[in-house]
Amino acid sequence: MAEVQTFLGPVPVEELGFTLPHEHLFVGHPELDLNYPHPEWDERAAVERAVRALTRLRGLGVRTLVDLTVPGLGRNVARVAEVARRVPVHLVAATGWYTADVLPAFFHTHGPGLLVGGPDPLEAYFVGDVEDGIAGTGVRAAVLKVVTDRPGITADVGRVLTAAAAAHRRTGVPIMTHTNAPSRNGREQQAFLARLGVAPERVVIGHCGDSEDLGYLRELMDNGSTIGMDRFGMAHVLPDERRVAVVLELLRLGYADRMVLSHDAAVFSRVTPPSWRARHTPDWHFENLSRRILPRLAAGGATPEDLHRMTVVNPARVLAPA
Numbered sequence: 574m575a576e577v578q579t580f581l582g583p584v585p586v587e588e589l590g591f592t593l594p595h596e597h598l599f600v601g602h603p604e605l606d607l608n609y610p611h612p613e614w615d616e617r618a619a620v621e622r623a624v625r626a627l628t629r630l631r632g633l634g635v636r637t638l639v640d641l642t643v644p645g646l647g648r649n650v651a652r653v654a655e656v657a658r659r660v661p662v663h664l665v666a667a668t669g670w671y672t673a674d675v676l677p678a679f680f681h682t683h684g685p686g687l688l689v690g691g692p693d694p695l696e697a698y699f700v701g702d703v704e705d706g707i708a709g710t711g712v713r714a715a716v717l718k719v720v721t722d723r724p725g726i727t728a729d730v731g732r733v734l735t736a737a738a739a740a741h742r743r744t745g746v747p748i749m750t751h752t753n754a755p756s757r758n759g760r761e762q763q764a765f766l767a768r769l770g771v772a773p774e775r776v777v778i779g780h781c782g783d784s785e786d787l788g789y790l791r792e793l794m795d796n797g798s799t800i801g802m803d804r805f806g807m808a809h810v811l812p813d814e815r816r817v818a819v820v821l822e823l824l825r826l827g828y829a830d831r832m833v834l835s836h837d838a839a840v841f842s843r844v845t846p847p848s849w850r851a852r853h854t855p856d857w858h859f860e861n862l863s864r865r866i867l868p869r870l871a872a873g874g875a876t877p878e879d880l881h882r883m884t885v886v887n888p889a890r891v892l893a894p895a
């Protein structure tokens with residue numbers, strides 16, 4: 574029976590249940606935090622807030638949440654593990670690197686043909702996180718996360734994608750991505766990864782919910798990938814009514830088995846801190862799907878079977894290691 578690694582060890586795939594596949598607990602910047610602490614960041618308070626939020630979430634039926642916070646976003650696995658031990662939902666860890674354009678200087682001296690040389694450290698980091706655990710915690714990553722934004726596949730972004738593809742081929746864990754929907758660059762990502770031997774079926778193209786271009790979204794799914802309708806509540810990018818309309822139209826076109834639903838929300842993010850979110854995006858939190866979006870999808874014609882596929886069956890299929 575296939576198992577998925579979580580912060581507390583392996584869980585059988587059929588026990589994952591209702592899964593939010595693209596979320597964040599704590600998004601920070603360790604160097605900024607060390608030198609210029611953010612007035613709203615209080616680690617102890619944030620941990621307690623996460624415990625309360627995830628406990629409430631279980632009451633709404635959610636069983637599993639994937640924390641796609643990788644290095645570049647301030648990943649701190651020990652902090653999340655502390656939360657995982659206290660909440661009744663499975664938390665899943667990710668590896669990868671979050672950059673829209675360039676990697677830190679370390680990576681410009683380490684790797685084939687570079688000053689210090691040696692093999693590319695990224696691939697060893699990703700594989701180690703999946704096979705041995707992250708930073709001595711024993712927490713094993715079950716997902717690879719990569720990013721393409723407006724700059725496209727720059728040299729360093731290409732390096733991250735290449736290392737993730739190699740780690741995927743070796744470990745079988747899926748790849749989940751960040752895209753910039755206006756540039757429709759999920760296509761470029763899908764093709765780049767496919768050339769490196771990653772089957773599109775093993776990739777979730779993220780942030781597709783930011784797009785209303787049905788031709789673009791259908792192309793990604795027709796090529797085999799699952800798409801992430803994963804930013805419900807991010808009203809500053811696209812209001813929920815329009816996100817719901819796109820999902821309903823794609824359901825009518827027969828794509829229930831190719832979409833997953835999530836929020837890309839966070840308990841704390843230094844990028845858009847809690848006071849900003851409270852003012853501008855009041856529905857951008859882990860409960861938005863359960864409380865507002867699933868009922869609206871049902872009212873718009875989504876069947877219980879459609880909702881079950883998008884929230885339970887599809888995430889489990891993708892998360893099961895190949």
Ligand SMILES: [Zn+2]
Pocket residue numbers: 595596597641751837
């Ligand atoms: Zn994200």
